[in-house]
Structure formats: structure tokens, C-alpha cells
Amino acid sequence: xxxxxxxxxxxxxxxxxxxxxxxxxxxxxxxxxxxxxxxxxxxxxxxxxxxxxxxxxxxxxxxxxxxxxxxxxxxxxxxxxxxxxxxxxxxxxxxxxxxxxxxxxxxxxxxxxxxxxxxxxxxxxxxxxxxxxxxxxxxxxxxxxxxxxxxxxxxxxxxxxxxxxxxxxxxxxxxxxxxxxxxxxxxxxxxxxxxxxxxxxxxxxxxxxxxxxxxxxxxxxxxxxxxxxxxxxxxxxxxxxxxxxxxxxxxxxxxxxxxxxxxxxxxxxxxxxxxxxxxxxxxxxxxxxxxxxxxxxxxxxxxxxxxxxxxxxxxxxxxxxxxxxxx
Amino acid sequence: xxxxxxxxxxxxxxxxxxxxxxxxxxxxxxxxxxxxxxxxxxxxxxxxxxxxxxxxxxxxxxxxxxxxxxxxxxxxxxxxxxxxxxxxxxxxxxxxxxxxxxxxxxxxxxxxxxxxxxxxxxxxxxxxxxxxxxxxxxxxxxxxxxxxxxxxxxxxxxxxxxxxxxxxxxxxxxxxxxxxxxxxxxxxxxxxxxxxxxxxxxxxxxxxxxxxxxxxxxxxxxxxxxxxxxxxxxxxxxxxxxxxxxxxxxxxxxxxxxxxxxxxxxxxxxxxxxxxxxxxxxxxxxxxxxxxxxxxxxxxxxxxxxxxxxxxxxxxxxxxxxxxxxxxxxxxxxxxxxxxxxxxxxxxxxxxxxxxxxxxxxxxxxxxxxxxxxxxxxxxxxxxxxx
Numbered sequence: 001x002x003x004x005x006x007x008x009x010x011x012x013x014x015x016x017x018x019x020x021x022x023x024x025x026x027x028x029x030x031x032x033x034x035x036x037x038x039x040x041x042x043x044x045x046x047x048x049x050x051x052x053x054x055x056x057x058x059x060x061x062x063x064x065x066x067x068x069x070x071x072x073x074x075x076x077x078x079x080x081x082x083x084x085x086x087x088x089x090x091x092x093x094x095x096x097x098x099x100x101x102x103x104x105x106x107x108x109x110x111x112x113x114x115x116x117x118x119x120x121x122x123x124x125x126x127x128x129x130x131x132x133x134x135x136x137x138x139x140x141x142x143x144x145x146x147x148x149x150x151x152x153x154x155x156x157x158x159x160x161x162x163x164x165x166x167x168x169x170x171x172x173x174x175x176x177x178x179x180x181x182x183x184x185x186x187x188x189x190x191x192x193x194x195x196x197x198x199x200x201x202x203x204x205x206x207x208x209x210x211x212x213x214x215x216x217x218x219x220x221x222x223x224x225x226x227x228x229x230x231x232x233x234x235x236x237x238x239x240x241x242x243x244x245x246x247x248x249x250x251x252x253x254x255x256x257x258x259x260x261x262x263x264x265x266x267x268x269x270x271x272x273x274x275x276x277x278x279x280x281x282x283x284x285x286x287x288x289x290x291x292x293x294x295x296x297x298x299x300x301x302x303x304x305x306x307x308x309x310x311x312x313x314x315x316x317x318x319x320x321x322x323x324x325x326x327x
Numbered sequence: 328x329x330x331x332x333x334x335x336x337x338x339x340x341x342x343x344x345x346x347x348x349x350x351x352x353x354x355x356x357x358x359x360x361x362x363x364x365x366x367x368x369x370x371x372x373x374x375x376x377x378x379x380x381x382x383x384x385x386x387x388x389x390x391x392x393x394x395x396x397x398x399x400x401x402x403x404x405x406x407x408x409x410x411x412x413x414x415x416x417x418x419x420x421x422x423x424x425x426x427x428x429x430x431x432x433x434x435x436x437x438x439x440x441x442x443x444x445x446x447x448x449x450x451x452x453x454x455x456x457x458x459x460x461x462x463x464x465x466x467x468x469x470x471x472x473x474x475x476x477x478x479x480x481x482x483x484x485x486x487x488x489x490x491x492x493x494x495x496x497x498x499x500x501x502x503x504x505x506x507x508x509x510x511x512x513x514x515x516x517x518x519x520x521x522x523x524x525x526x527x528x529x530x531x532x533x534x535x536x537x538x539x540x541x542x543x544x545x546x547x548x549x550x551x552x553x554x555x556x557x558x559x560x561x562x563x564x565x566x567x568x569x570x571x572x573x574x575x576x577x578x579x580x581x582x583x584x585x586x587x588x589x590x591x592x593x594x595x596x597x598x599x600x601x602x603x604x605x606x607x608x609x610x611x612x613x614x615x616x617x618x619x620x621x622x623x624x625x626x627x628x629x630x631x632x633x634x635x636x637x638x639x640x641x642x643x644x645x646x647x648x649x650x651x652x653x654x655x656x657x658x659x660x661x662x663x664x665x666x667x668x669x670x671x672x673x674x675x676x677x678x679x680x681x682x683x684x685x686x687x688x689x690x691x692x693x694x695x696x697x698x699x700x701x702x703x704x705x706x707x708x709x710x711x712x713x714x
Binding site: 282286287322323324 | 443444448464465467468470471472
């Protein structure tokens with residue numbers, strides 16, 4: 001086990017893939033000479049050369065489409081989009097091509113494409129760089145969506161994405177890049193579609209993913225001081241969603257709070273809540289709670305951005321609310 | 328299972344009057360239910376065909392339980408010609424029977440109890456009445472822990488008789504519960520007036536000479552009609568208290584307090600009393616008294632009254648101040664018609680007089696309006712021919 005940052009863990013998986021498979025190449029805005037806008041690909045251009053680490057024009061639709069074409073042609077492209085906000089420029093390529101071609105070709109075509117992008121707020125880069133739109137992508141059949149919360153998962157889920165025969169979208173929370181964690185570079189790739197209990201408990205299920213997992217664990221620590229044993233379930237994969245793991249946790253705790261950095265209305269949290277209602281209604285002892293971002297464009301000012309995002313105090317409050325006076 | 332009395336939580340279905348496949352019309356009696364207030368006929372409010380019967384004769388079930396499923400015909404009323412096939416209404420799943428929405432027991436407005444799905448399921452499994460459990464969950468909802476605590480407490484409690492010994496005792500308990508709740512929750516105000524009954528009694532004597540013996544009127548019929556017409560003028564008294572406000576009742580159904588031979592009382596409705604003739608009201612009164620004492624009141628008669636009238640004149644009582652029967656907001660009392668010295672145009676003469684009283688809910692009306700009501704009753708009784 002080695003201690004490394006989330007950024008280093010992603011780089012480690014990228015380097016390993018570039019070394020291990022000549023079909024793999026990385027492209028995106030500033031991934032080469034600048035080393036990536038979040039410095040994830042720092043040093044890779046020097047190591048692998050401009051054929052395999054390619055700077056692209058500022059046109060998400062073009063290079064995402066190029067990635068689809070390369071995948072169709074037998075390559076294993078990894079496309080980096082700076083932030084999820086910019087990925088909307090490539091939405092047509094994603095929804096109408098990447099997600100559909102296997103289906104429309106009757107299974108003759110396969111798109112083994114990996115798309116990485118940063119998501120989430122908390123760094124004061126305002127409303128065009130800070131949103132959490134991974135829930136939108138989770139709506140689309142034909143692609144997979146993962147959101148690693150730890151350096152180990154950042155590496156393991158990217159490895160799994162590279163092995164998948166279909167498009168996989170990896171959402172890296174931008175506030176996590178500098179976070180440390182233990183990583184086993186010899187570990188087998190993770191499996192897409194499996195949630196993980198980060199902390200077991202029997203009072204309330206805190207269901208979350210990505211950048212909110214750390215906040216949920218902090219909230220669980222605070223609640224443990226009052227004798228409330230919160231279970232923190234890290235979904236890790238939004239599509240496919242590990243519904244059995246969600247239902248098993250709720251069947252144990254009878255209460256659930258979902259933490260999701262997306263906007264509340266039509267959020268991914270709403271989907272999880274609906275799945276709980278469909279599959280665990282008679283296990284529920286309280287209404288399902290949701291902690292989401294305020295329904296505003298992400299503010300620039302620090303105090304306002306903090307107020308707009310899910311925070312530990314809000315999570316603790318939502319957990320207490322589902323407990324009524326039991327807590 | 329309809330809620331037929333204010334604190335009714337369960338009833339025993341004693342007999343079905345209709346069978347599966349029978350065509351029924353709105354207003355038909357389809358079953359007989361035994362309650363604390365005697366045998367009550369259950370009416371239906373839809374027209375259709377009985378598709379299935381879910382509760383068998385002899386079963387005791389909580390209020391709110393589905394007794395039978397009625398398939399409504401496409402073009403009600405049911406025609407003799409074979410009707411076009413109609414999509415059957417999906418059967419209610421058995422769970423609905425196991426876990427009925429408890430109503431009326433604790434909540435003032437018949438409504439759903441705040442209870443989690445898990446707690447509701449466990450309550451059914453543990454045979455705990457969820458309505459009797461204190462909720463400690465979000466918003467005071469009943470949770471699994473609350474149900475488990477209630478089940479454990481029941482195990483520890485000394486064995487209680489499952490059924491109270493007899494209906495008398497239960498009726499006593501229910502009257503006690505309703506009256507205690509009324510005195511606890513309703514801020515009563517009381518008004519009384521003495522009404523000169525000379526014109527009314529004279530008119531009645533003359534009127535009765537014209538009528539066959541079986542159709543003769545008693546003063547009670549005049550009092551009911553005068554009360555009903557006076558309520559039209561002061562509609563605040565003809566209302567139901569629903570949680571936080573008085574909801575005026577569109578119709579005037581007078582609950583007539585009738586004492587039962589074995590003790591206790593019921594106050595079934597004399598429907599639309601303001602719109603019926605005196606003769607019709609008298610027939611209705613006689614019929615209500617007979618059926619109240621022999622059993623056979625209809626379910627709507629117990630649940631419909633919008634105001635109550637209590638008369639203790641027969642017992643020689645001169646004045647009665649009643650306790651409001653919730654959720655009504657007023658009760659009118661009449662005493663005995665007695666001869667008293669009365670001043671008419673400066674001279675003292677003997678006149679038949681009657682004490683009329685009003686107990687009313689101060690949340691719904693004020694003494695000024697109550698006074699106008701009693702004045703209206705007095706005024707109406709001075710022109711008995713127009714009642």
C-alpha cells in the first residue's frame with residue numbers, strides 16, 4: 001500500500017493503461033503541455049509523446065466525437081473534459097452517438113470509450129465550473145457512470161472503465177484531487193456497479209457518492225458521539241446503481257438520508273429515494289431525507305458557496321430529523 | 328365499517344342483507360352492525376352490484392375496514408337490460424383489511440394516523456392498535472420502536488378482559504368519553520329564556536281537533552321545527568368543528584336526544600328538519616324513538632346530526648343546559664311546558680311557559696348570536712300556524 005493523492009491515483013491508472021495497452025491514448029484540452037487543468041496528466045506527455053497524449057482544440061463536441069470514432073476504430077481512447085459544465089457542448093455526441101450505437105447497430109458496434117471529467121463545487125470557481133451534473137448522465141441508458149470518492153477508487157474504477165466494452169463516464173470531484181489515501185497499486189480493478197459500506201451502522205443509512213462521502217463520514221463521526229450509529233453507503237457507481245446494496249442497508253436501518261451535490265429537484269437523490277420507496281417501503285420507519293445543493297447557480301463568494309453546497313451540519317440535521325425524538 | 332358514534336373504533340357485522348351479485352341502489356340497507364349504541368342498519372351511498380364480501384357475519388373489525396366491494400354500473404341506476412361489460416374495480420389487497428386506517432379514535436377529524444410503513448406493518452403483526460400508540464418519530468409519527476414498546480407494555484400489563492362485560496357499560500364509557508372531551512375542549516357558553524307558549528298550545532289544541540288521533544301533534548314537533556327555522560337565521564350554530572374551525576353544515580339535521588330504557592341515550596338525526604311539515608316531523612320523531620329503543624337505527628342517522636335538541640319536559644324538568652356533542656357546536660334544551668303567572672299587557676295571568684336554553688361553542692359563535700337564535704325560536708313559536 002502506498003499513500004498517494006486522488007490526482008496521483010488517477011495518473012497512476014492512466015500511466016499503467018498507457019504502458020500496458022498500445023491502443024490507449026489520452027486527449028483533451030490542455031492534457032499535454034499544460035499537464036491537465038487539474039494537473040492529472042502532468043508528465044505523461046514527456047513519457048508517452050504527443051501521439052498518445054494529445055492536446056485538442058477547445059471544442060468538446062469535436063474531440064468527444066473523435067473519441068467515439070477512435071473507439072469504433074478499435075482504439076481505447078480516454079477523453080478528458082475539463083469540467084462537467086463544459087461537457088454539455090458534447091451532449092449530442094454522448095446521447096445520440098456514444099450511448100446509442102451498440103443498440104442501433106444490433107450489437108455490431110462497440111464503443112470502448114472512457115470519458116473523465118471534473119465535477120462539483122467548493123473551490124470558488126463559480127457557476128460555469130462548479131456544478132454536479134453527473135445525475136443527468138445517470139439518466140442515459142447505454143453508458144455507465146462512476147464517481148470515485150477515494151484515491152483507491154479513483155484508480156480502481158478508472159481501470160474498470162478501461163476494461164469495459166461500452167462508454168464509461170468517470171466523474172472526479174474537483175475538491176478531491178488533493179486528498180490523500182492508501183492505494184494498492186497491485187490491486188485488481190474494481191467492479192462497476194458495486195456500492196461499498198464505508199462505515200457500518202444501524203440507525204440511519206447515509207447514502208452518497210463522490211465528493212460528499214467525506215462529509216457524510218464526518219457527520220457520522222459527530223452523530224456517533226451521541227450514540228447514533230450511522231451507516232455510510234458509498235454508491236461509487238450511479239449507473240448501474242447498486243439497488244440491492246441500498247435496499248439491504250435500508251432494511252437494516254429503516255431510515256435513509258441521501259446526500260447529493262446536485263440540485264434537489266429531479267436529482268440523483270430523487271432516483272435513489274424512489275428506488276427505496278419501490279423496494280423498501282415496508283421497511284421504512286421515517287420519510288426518506290435528502291441533502292442536496294441549493295437551487296441556484298453556484299455562487300462565487302466563499303460564504304455563499306458554502307451555504308449552497310451540502311455541508312456536515314446539514315447532513316447531521318437531516319439525520320436527526322429522520323430520527324424524530326428517538327435520537 | 329362506518330364510524331357511527333363519535334368514539335367508535337370497531338363494530339361487529341351481525342348480518343348481511345344482500346349477497347354477492349345483488350344489485351343495490353343508493354340508500355339500500357345492505358348489512359346490520361352491532362355497535363355500542365345497538366344494532367344499526369348500514370346504508371350504501373352508491374348504486375351498483377356487490378362484487379365481493381370481505382367481512383363475514385359475526386366478525387368484529389376496526390372502523391374503516393372495507394366490508395364489501397361494490398362495482399358501480401356504467402349507467403346508474405341499474406337498468407333491467409343487460410349492461411355492457413364493465414372493467415371490474417381491482418380488488419382491495421388483503422393488507423388493507425389487516426391494517427386499516429384507524430380513524431376517529433384519537434384524532435378529532437377522521438383522518439390518517441401518522442405512522443411509518445414499517446410501524447404499520449409491525450402493528451398488524453403484533454396485533455397492536457396503532458391508534459393507541461404514542462408516536463415519537465418525525466412529526467410525532469408512530470415508529471417501529473413505538474409499536475414494539477406498546478406490544479411489550481401490553482405483555483407486562485395485567486390481563487384485562489378483552490371485551491368490556493356488557494354493552495351498557497360500554498355505552499356508559501363512550502358517553503363519558505364524548506362528554507369529558509366536550510367539557511375539556513369546548514368552551515361552552517349558556518343562554519336561557521322563557522317563552523310564552525300560550526299561542527302555540529292554543530293553536531296545537533285546535534289543530535289536533537282537525538287531525539285523526541294517529542296524526543296528532545305533540546309540542547315537540549313545534550319545537551323541532553322552530554329550532555330548525557331559527558338555525559337558518561343563525562347558521563353558526565349549525566356547524567361541525569373541524570380541527571381549527573367551524574364548518575357550516577349545508578343541511579339542518581337535528582339530533583334528537585332519546586333516552587334508552589336500559590339507560591344511556593342516543594341522538595339520531597331528524598333529517599332536513601327545516602324543510603319538513605309538522606306532520607312529517609311528528610311521524611319522524613315517533614319513528615326515531617321507536618327504532619332507537621328497539622334497535623334498527625340507520626347508520627346515517629347516527630352520523631348526520633348537525634345540532635342536538637334535548638328535552639326533559641316529560642320528566643318534569645323545567646330547565647336543561649346540555650353538553651355539546653362533539654363535533655357539533657351547539658345543543659338546544661327544552662324543559663316542561665308549565666303554567667306560571669305571566670304579565671300580559673300589565674296584568675298578571677296564568678300562561679303556559681317553556682324554558683328554552685342554548686349551550687354553544689364559543690369558538691364557533693358568540694353570545695350575541697346565540698341570543699338572536701333564542702329570540703328567533705320565541706318569535707317563531709308565537710306564530711305556530713306558519714311553522
